[in-house]
Amino acid sequence: MSQSYSSDIATGLTPHSNWYNDVNASLPKRVHLLDTTLREGEQSPGISFTTRQRLQIAWMLDYFGVDCIEISPIISPEHEESCKTMMEAGLSATIVAHVRTLAKDIDVARRCGADWIAMYHSVSDVHLQHKLRVSREVAVQRSIDAVEYAKSYGLKLRFTMEDASRADPDFLKSVCTLVSKAGADRISLPDTLGVLRPMGMYNLVQTVRKVIDTPIDLHCHNDIGLALANALAGVEAGADQIHTSINGLGERVGIPSLAEVAIALKLLYKEDMKLRLEMLHDLSELVSGYTGVVTSPSEPIVGENAYKHKAGTHVAAIIRSPTAYEIIPPKSVGNRRRIVFGELSGKNGAAHLLSILGMKLGETEAMQMAQGLKSLHLGDLFELELSETLESAALQSDEEGQQE
Ligand code: HCA
Ligand code: CU
Numbered sequence: 001m002s003q004s005y006s007s008d009i010a011t012g013l014t015p016h017s018n019w020y021n022d023v024n025a026s027l028p029k030r031v032h033l034l035d036t037t038l039r040e041g042e043q044s045p046g047i048s049f050t051t052r053q054r055l056q057i058a059w060m061l062d063y064f065g066v067d068c069i070e071i072s073p074i075i076s077p078e079h080e081e082s083c084k085t086m087m088e089a090g091l092s093a094t095i096v097a098h099v100r101t102l103a104k105d106i107d108v109a110r111r112c113g114a115d116w117i118a119m120y121h122s123v124s125d126v127h128l129q130h131k132l133r134v135s136r137e138v139a140v141q142r143s144i145d146a147v148e149y150a151k152s153y154g155l156k157l158r159f160t161m162e163d164a165s166r167a168d169p170d171f172l173k174s175v176c177t178l179v180s181k182a183g184a185d186r187i188s189l190p191d192t193l194g195v196l197r198p199m200g201m202y203n204l205v206q207t208v209r210k211v212i213d214t215p216i217d218l219h220c221h222n223d224i225g226l227a228l229a230n231a232l233a234g235v236e237a238g239a240d241q242i243h244t245s246i247n248g249l250g251e252r253v254g255i256p257s258l259a260e261v262a263i264a265l266k267l268l269y270k271e272d273m274k275l276r277l278e279m280l281h282d283l284s285e286l287v288s289g290y291t292g293v294v295t296s297p298s299e300p301i302v303g304e305n306a307y308k309h310k311a312g313t314h315v316a317a318i319i320r321s322p323t324a325y326e327i328i329p330p331k332s333v334g335n336r337r338r339i340v341f342g343e344l345s346g347k348n349g350a351a352h353l354l355s356i357l358g359m360k361l362g363e364t365e366a367m368q369m370a371q372g373l374k375s376l377h378l379g380d381l382f383e384l385e386l387s388e389t390l391e392s393a394a395l396q397s398d399e400e401g402q403q404e
Pocket of ligand 2: 040190192219221250251
């Protein structure tokens, strides 16, 4: 009998050491998800949404279960309209209006009916000198003034320390302290250029947490491919909100994808989040459909290849028990399991194919078929979906499990 798993990924996991129990340790704080597909995602080259598309994405993200949805109302009148409509849509998620540290931007957010805003100002010297051409003193004063202005209207606000990862640590600590004192309800520590390593992000969060107890957001760019790892290191150090986007869209190469972050938190940390994980694949497809930007087949969790098995040894194992090569049941994230037939097929794959065709033949015929597929030298020939509940067509011999 082949083994199938429950669609609850927390119980459906392959028993694994991962590496000893400390990796499954719970996080210091319950982690929240802020999805910024509609703000950071729209900064991705080639991406722009219509108001209707923005609303559909927001509605789906809300139903999926993210805590916050971020949008920028200041880009254009259409963005302002989208933001306003989202505020009025009665979603459970908090809508966060992302603006600059300018009174006129805060006024736009207020016009939209925002309760929560996020405002950003650079804190690294490279940005202050070359991007904004202001002194540290001016930067601090501008930041405090903007926070006080927003608070005077009773807004909740996150203050983003743009380019925090390249800022002078003492200056960063002092800005964090000052804006928290001025009333910021959250502080975002972005790795704006994606230059941190996980231990660096851990140290950054720990350092800031020593001077303020304001809740911390993590916004990690993926320039070296470390965004997810850095975000996880940051929550291990006590941050409690991770920024994501569908398909990882964002400026340059983007930020961690919603799918990666959700599965990492559920699977590795057993976070008790009420998320409709089975929507992940549809969310990814929705955004690819709207934008025409197709995700890579090797995109984790939602990619076309995420649960596709090819080598004879892998297919043989999957037919016996999917847990051998799958971390979660594909259906639990709305994806599908497929096996690839062709040059690399083994006799177990061939036997499975024969059984699907209603041909209950023996090992010799399966072997002949596998040889036949190899001898064509045509690489991959076709793929077939393999159901979640497998009727085992595995051959009795498990010699193939050892074959290279
Ligand atoms: C940007 C800024 C930002 C802000 C992140 C945040 C960054 O690209 O315009 O508000 O938490 O990466 O620093 O996206
Ligand atoms: Cu960013």
